[in-house]
Amino acid sequence: MLPKLILLVSLGLFWWLIRRDIRQREGLSPAIWIPTLWVGIIASRNLSAWVGFGGAADTLDGSPVDRLFFLVMIVAAGIVLQRRGILWSSVFRNGWPVFLFYGFLLISVLWANSPFSSFKRWFKEFGNILVLLVILTEAHPLLACRAVFARCAYVLIPLSVVFIRYFPDLGRRYSEHSGELEPIGVTFQKNSLGVMVLTCAFVMLWDWFELQSNRHFKIKSERRTDNILHLVVLLMGIYLLYLCDSKTSIVCMALGGCILLATRSPLFRSRLSMIGGCTLAALVGFFVLDQLFGFKEAVVHALGRDMTFTGRTDVWRELLGVHTDPILGTGFMSFWDDKGYRSMLPEWVAFSAHNGYLDVYLAGGFVGVFFLALMVLATGLRINSALAWGEDYSVVRFAIFVVALIANFSESNFACMTPVGFLFLLAAIGYADTAASGQTVSEPVLGDRRAGESNLETGASVVF
DSSP states (O other): OHHHHHHHHHHHHHHHHHHHHHHHSTTOOGGGHHHHHHHHHHTSOOHHHHHTOSOOOOOSSOOHHHHHHHHHHHHHHHHHHHHHTBOHHHHHHHHHHHHHHHHHHHHHGGGSSSHHHHHHHHHHHHHHHHHHHHHHTSSSHHHHHHHHHHHHHHHHHHHHHHHHHHOHHHHEEEOTTTOOEEEOTTSSSHHHHHHHHHHHHHHHHHHHHHHHHOTTOSOHHHHHHHHHHHHHHHHHHHHHHHHHTOHHHHHHHHHHHHHHHHTTSHHHHTTTTHHHHHHHHHHHHHHHHHHHHOHHHHHHHHTTOOTTTTTHHHHHHHHHTTOOOTTTOSOTTOSTTOHHHHHTSOTTOOSOOSOHHHHHHHHHHHHHHHHHHHHHHHHHHHHHHHHTTTOHHHHHHHHHHHHHHHHTTTSOOTTSOOHHHHHHHHHHHOOOOBGGGSSOOOHHHHHHHHHTGGGOOTTOOOOO
16 A cells, blocks of 8 residues: 555656746747657657557567557658758758768668668667757757756666665566666666666756756745755665666766866866867776776676676677678667578577677677767767857757767667767757758857757747
8 A cells, every 4th residue: 555655656756847847948949859759768668668568578679559659650740840941051060970870871781681671770760850959949958958868867877766665576676697686767777777867867967057047037935945956856866876886877976966066166167178088098097997907897896796797798708709790780780680690699698788888899890880980989079169159058969979989888888779879869969950040150159059058938929
């Protein structure tokens, strides 16, 4: 009886939090619920698992219910973008490395073992771009981005705690590898729980910092309440990271939070353009220390892991031993349902390479890796250039960029329908213009125009 009562109270609290957030964030259109629902699903469980019918299996194709959900969301996003008169020339100019990468993945469908299934997976993955463009074409895009992840955090993080504590049949499961009982919260797997907390808590931290710098907050008591809510949700997130013990998510959360926090200090605030160079110097220094003193091994052991990265190196060895086509790969998301390749792998190798770069190699070979490297390099250079203009948004994009690069060393997030992959695409594209903005503007000018959006001028005209 008590667990059901707690769940009922929690649902009421979620409703109040969402209603309060809607009231606080003026100027957002109802269309913002498209990316909110999208992120809420890819960060937790498939819709079929939530509703309890239609096939809850976590497969590459998904169940009919899941396919219908994603199709409806993609079509709805396309309709919104068409009605807003999005300027695709601006989108392609800002995100051309992303579109080149996804263009190659589309071409790779042609040599997949099942081209139609591969295309359906590519179409769903490409839907991420259409959905995130709904955020970027809002009248207040940065506010919209924070609203999407804050509303997901208000529900998914506390609900994970409720599931783990009071509904163990939903919030815990036995690991297929170790046989131990592991916390999964609202997700399917403990590492997925870590990724959900990482993305939601990171944006909540960004939102909290913006709240502190917003001098136009109307009521002091509401600001105090917001501070308490942010702190409680962040503490719950830290608790969940401790429970799931996802070292990658813990390291990425700490690193992303430190980048956001460091840029609030006067030393870095006036020298944001130095962040990229300092980060590169830190990476070079880490490499030198590792070569001289085995620094990497010491760090890994300090995190409670061994140099196999919890068996990931064994997975990588087995996958490379299959010897897929080194030039073009097997086609987008075609490797894991190829019976020939699967028969060459031991049963303990799951449906993931646990490495985003290796997954791209399997799907697209060295050509795919080339386009991935081009996307990463071009995105990094564009973000580093934007840092010179002193925008908070450029700092957030840089933090997301660094977090995504690190997270992909132990989990697959490139073109894999994950919240980290969604955030990376949003940071990589960065900006979008519509006909309502009156003109296509350059990145620095657009940044200056949107830097003051936290003031939230009321009465803004928003096109659904």
